[in-house]
Amino acid sequence: MSWRLRVTHTTQYRYASPVTQSYNEVRLTPRSDRRQNVVVSRVETHPATRAYRYSDYWGTTVTSFDLHAPHTELTVVGSSVVETGGEVSPVGGATWTDLRGEDVLDRYTEYLGWTSTSPATASSPPGPGNSAVVSVPWTPSMPPPLGSIPR
Incomplete structure (x- = not known):
């Protein structure tokens, strides 16, 4: 089942x-991906400002604006219309060569280093799809339930 949703967020400052x-920088634009499409999105301010958009390190759309006229209030309204899709099957069929590609290494470099839970000496599983199964023994034990933590 798919939906068309209108999302509005308002922030007001009073001085x-x-x-x-x-x-100012705001992150009020939803992401478009395999499960959701942004039909329209806008950020408005009162008093009016000139804004520009860019994508930050993580791919989030940032709206940046500044105001140099004296003001005692600032209102920022982000409104979007998104269409959601039905269930999407996970992407499958990646190989270790695909995952070592330049685009993946560049985008996810902070997650790809060796750690105590993913040691460099670990043997590589037959393919990326089996990585989760093979990595289970490396993960630390689960923390105690919240109610059992002494105060």
């Missing part, structure tokens, strides 16, 4: 005395 310089 005790006039502010003459305000520099």
Whole structure:
């Protein structure tokens, strides 16, 4: 089943005395991916500002704006329309060569280093699909249930 949803978020700032310089970044734009498509998205401010958008390190859309006129209130409204899709099967069929590709290494480099739970001496499983099964013995034991932690 798919849905079309309208999402609106409002943030308001009120200042005790006039502010003459305000520099802002907001992350109010939903992501488009295999399960969700952003039909339209906008960020509006009152007082009006000139804004520009860019993608940050993690691929999130950032709307940046600044205001240099004296103001005692600032309202930021993010509104979007998204369409969701049905269940999507996981991507399958990746090989170790695919996962060692330049685009993957660049995008996920902070997650790919060796750690105490993924030692460099570990033997490689036959394929990426079996990695989770093989890595289970490396993971530390589960923490105690929340109610059993002494206070």
